[in-house]
Amino acid sequence: MKIILTLVALFGISSAAVVDEFLETLAKEAKVQDSSFKAFSIKRGEEIFTSKHIGKRGEEVSCVSCHGDDLNKAGKNFFTVKEIEPLSPKTNPKRFSEIKTIEKWLKRNFIDVYNREGTIQEKGDVVTYIINK
Numbered sequence: 001m002k003i004i005l006t007l008v009a010l011f012g013i014s015s016a017a018v019v020d021e022f023l024e025t026l027a028k029e030a031k032v033q034d035s036s037f038k039a040f041s042i043k044r045g046e047e048i049f050t051s052k053h054i055g056k057r058g059e060e061v062s063c064v065s066c067h068g069d070d071l072n073k074a075g076k077n078f079f080t081v082k083e084i085e086p087l088s089p090k091t092n093p094k095r096f097s098e099i100k101t102i103e104k105w106l107k108r109n110f111i112d113v114y115n116r117e118g119t120i121q122e123k124g125d126v127v128t129y130i131i132n133k
């Protein structure tokens, strides 16, 4: 039990460090694009995550369609009905532990919902929203 708790704590720390680095890089890029940029917003992130759009296969979907309302619980893929482990790093320490994985899924999932890649600002906002859920 103690070992498991220690592992969880270690993963927790490393994933927090990874996501901090990811967000810092995005914030620098956002500032280069728009000098009036101040910070990423949970509120804008929530709008990005919960609003519905005509996305993949012409279906009206949001990020919630696959990840669910409660990010601390498992979701279900809207298209394949496969279970998706919780997105919140608070309950799922595997989340946000690798920049490559975060980038890959943000790219793919923005295309699923928005039919385009997310902007730097949108990615920063939505990740800030998710890690605070």
Ligand code: HEC
Binding pocket: 048, 049, 061, 062, 063, 064, 065, 066, 067, 077, 078, 079, 084, 085, 094, 095, 096, 097, 098, 101, 102, 105, 106, 109, 110, 112, 113, 126
């Ligand atoms: C069609 C279903 C679907 C939709 C819609 C969807 N996702 Fe995902 N998402 C997935 C799947 C599948 C994975 C990868 C499997 C896994 O990691 O459990 C994933 C993984 C992720 C990850 C990876 C996190 C990590 O480090 O493990 C992030 C971040 C993410 N999604 C954010 C979003 C955002 C933001 C949206 C809305 C723009 C969104 N998702 C919409 C299915 C979806």
